[in-house]
Amino acid sequence: MDPQVAASARGPAHAAPLLACEGLKKTFNAGQASARPALDGLDLAVDRGDFIVVIGSNGAGKSTLLNTIAGAIEPDTGTLTLDGRDITRLPAHRRAGMIARVFQDPMIGTAAAMTIEENLALAERRGKGHGFAFNLNAANRRRYRELLAGLELGMENRLSTPVAQLSGGQRQALSLVMASLSKPALLLLDEHTAALDPRTADLVMAMTRRLVAEQALTTLMVTHNMRQAIETGNRLIMMDAGRVRDDIHGAEKSSLTPADLARKFKIENDRMLLES
Amino acid sequence: MDLIHAFLNLVPVTLSQSLIYSFIALGIMIPFRLLSFPDLTSEGAFPLGGCVCAAFLLAGYTPLLATVAGALTGVAAGAATALIHLRFRINPLLSGILVFTGLYSVNMRVLGRSNVALFSTDNIFARINPDILTNVGLQIVTFAIILGAVFLVLRWYLMTQSGTAMRVIGINPELAPSLGINPWAYTVAGLGIASGLTALGGALIVQLQGYADVGMGTGILINGLASLVIGETLTGRRTVLRQLLAPVVGAVVYYQLLSLALSLGLQPSDLKIATAALVLVTLGLPFLRERGALRETMRA
Numbered sequence: 124m125d126p127q128v129a130a131s132a133r134g135p136a137h138a139a140p141l142l143a144c145e146g147l148k149k150t151f152n153a154g155q156a157s158a159r160p161a162l163d164g165l166d167l168a169v170d171r172g173d174f175i176v177v178i179g180s181n182g183a184g185k186s187t188l189l190n191t192i193a194g195a196i197e198p199d200t201g202t203l204t205l206d207g208r209d210i211t212r213l214p215a216h217r218r219a220g221m222i223a224r225v226f227q228d229p230m231i232g233t234a235a236a237m238t239i240e241e242n243l244a245l246a247e248r249r250g251k252g253h254g255f256a257f258n259l260n261a262a263n264r265r266r267y268r269e270l271l272a273g274l275e276l277g278m279e280n281r282l283s284t285p286v287a288q289l290s291g292g293q294r295q296a297l298s299l300v301m302a303s304l305s306k307p308a309l310l311l312l313d314e315h316t317a318a319l320d321p322r323t324a325d326l327v328m329a330m331t332r333r334l335v336a337e338q339a340l341t342t343l344m345v346t347h348n349m350r351q352a353i354e355t356g357n358r359l360i361m362m363d364a365g366r367v368r369d370d371i372h373g374a375e376k377s378s379l380t381p382a383d384l385a386r387k388f389k390i391e392n393d394r395m396l397l398e399s
Numbered sequence: 400m401d402l403i404h405a406f407l408n409l410v411p412v413t414l415s416q417s418l419i420y421s422f423i424a425l426g427i428m429i430p431f432r433l434l435s436f437p438d439l440t441s442e443g444a445f446p447l448g449g450c451v452c453a454a455f456l457l458a459g460y461t462p463l464l465a466t467v468a469g470a471l472t473g474v475a476a477g478a479a480t481a482l483i484h485l486r487f488r489i490n491p492l493l494s495g496i497l498v499f500t501g502l503y504s505v506n507m508r509v510l511g512r513s514n515v516a517l518f519s520t521d522n523i524f525a526r527i528n529p530d531i532l533t534n535v536g537l538q539i540v541t542f543a544i545i546l547g548a549v550f551l552v553l554r555w556y557l558m559t560q561s562g563t564a565m566r567v568i569g570i571n572p573e574l575a576p577s578l579g580i581n582p583w584a585y586t587v588a589g590l591g592i593a594s595g596l597t598a599l600g601g602a603l604i605v606q607l608q609g610y611a612d613v614g615m616g617t618g619i620l621i622n623g624l625a626s627l628v629i630g631e632t633l634t635g636r637r638t639v640l641r642q643l644l645a646p647v648v649g650a651v652v653y654y655q656l657l658s659l660a661l662s663l664g665l666q667p668s669d670l671k672i673a674t675a676a677l678v679l680v681t682l683g684l685p686f687l688r689e690r691g692a693l694r695e696t697m698r699a
């Protein structure tokens with residue numbers, strides 16, 4: 124679809140994207156002979172309500188992009204604008220109220236030595252500041268119990284269990300709940316099911332779709348799983364060598380087949396070979 | 400028999416002192432356990448609190464002000480270690496060494512000479528009750544109340560949103576920013592509070608003993624660490640309350656052990672290696688046991 128048509132189809136009310144990445148560049152170990160840009164002048168506009176699947180080969184820069192958006196990595200040049208505000212130099216902890224994330228490693232997304240309820244209470248204060256009220260009280264405990272019961276993960280009766288005792292899948296599910304608890308403007312998922320067995324990965328993926336749909340969360344999800352890439356989201360971008368090479372949305376995305384995707388991937392690979 | 404008698408006679412005095420050393424053990428537990436930051440500042444913060452307090456007393460300030468001033472300079476020392484680590488990415492151990500090395504000169508300047516007697520100055524304990532300095536029973540009650548108050552404040556703080564956020568820094572530093580937790584602020588505050596407690600211990604001990612000495616910090620760190628690990632073997636670390644109790648329980652037990660060793664004829668200078676060995680064994684045993692268990696399962 125012509126991008127201009129796509130933009131007007133979304134209507135003038137949404138003319139300004141929620142997140143605009145403009146000319147993002149990032150080179151690790153700059154100055155060394157081997158240094159290759161991880162982000163190479165990347166442009167991306169994310170509209171409100173977008174559920175974007177990000178694919179691309181290893182080293183394409185997907186994680187670097189998400190880390191840059193979250194503020195864990197500072198870009199060398201380029202700007203990030205979130206909801207009309209320049210956040211390029213804003214430290215990660217000050218973006219957390221607007222941007223939530225789930226990591227690939229189940230160990231990183233939760234505080235293992237703390238209990239489920241302690242983790243949830245911390246996550247609920249994301250962006251609101253952590254003050255001198257008690258972290259846990261009868262009211263929020265009750266709320267978390269109901270919340271977890273609705274997810275049917277068997278965690279609602281284990282609120283005071285340390286997260287260290289949960290399985291990887293339960294941890295990722297909890298991580299996801301924590302990320303969505305404070306209604307972020309933007310949700311970042313970086314291969315958040317990659318460390319799980321296929322069945323658990325499907326469960327977490329189903330939960331992801333449900334949470335994103337229920338809360339209408341604007342989401343960027345990195346995956347290497349082509350089935351997930353086809354079945355999920357309203358938009359798919361393919362990254363290569365630190366840039367967006369392909370942006371598939373609208374009807375083209377919803378009718379995308381594995382064969383289409385494989386063909387596109389092959390073209391990308393051929394182009395990469397030609398360029399290198 | 401006489402030896403045991405000598406030891407038993409010392410039990411109350413040792414208990415009284417160990418209650419003050421509990422502040423130092425608490426000040427070591429906070430960075431080591433809650434922030435996962437091996438902070439050596441206490442080696443300098445303890446004499447700093449003592450020397451600043453002594454200087455204020457000698458200058459005629461009220462004991463309360465002198466004590467608070469001592470504690471606050473400790474806060475500054477802890478914050479300095481944190482900032483050196485954060486700003487210049489210097490290893491935590493080295494950051495602490497830089498600070499306590501520098502503090503030696505500061506303490507010398509503050510005190511004017513290497514040690515001063517405080518028998519003729521006013522004293523916070525004399526202000527509370529003139530008999531405290533001579534009545535060990537009264538000392539124990541007073542120190543227990545002060546320690547109890549500090550303990551309750553820490554207990555309360557660690558249950559708040561802010562206190563829980565601070566613990567995340569130690570448990571999962573990568574997660575902290577994504578939860579909106581400012582790593583710098585909490586590291587500076589945590590190390591500041593910790594060294595503040597250690598310096599408070601220094602300020603109290605000089606007033607109890609009636610003299611201050613720039614060398615009074617030597618070995619305080621390893622004593623505090625020994626207290627902490629002994630306490631942890633007794634209380635465990637499963638909950639925040641247990642983790643908080645460990646340094647207090649540990650200090651009380653450790654200083655009795657020291658006193659016992661002395662009454663059995665060990666030289667004070669021999670106690671250093673005994674303490675180092677004790678810390679090594681308490682920290683090393685669980686590791687060896689774990690490896691033993693691993694070997695068992697491999698064999699099975």
Ligand SMILES: Nc1ncnc2c1ncn2[C@@H]1O[C@H](COP(=O)(O)OP(=O)(O)OP(=O)(O)O)[C@@H](O)[C@H]1O
Nearest residue numbers: 151152160161179180181182183184185186187188
């Ligand atoms: N912290 C870092 N230090 C040095 N180089 C890095 C760092 N992080 C990423 N890189 C490099 O940047 C490039 C992009 O890495 P990135 O992790 O963004 O890729 P990716 O698309 O997420 O790959 P994957 O699919 O394997 O996760 C790679 O060449 C990688 O080696």
Ligand SMILES: [Mg+2]
Nearest residue numbers: 185186187313
């Ligand atoms: Mg990656």
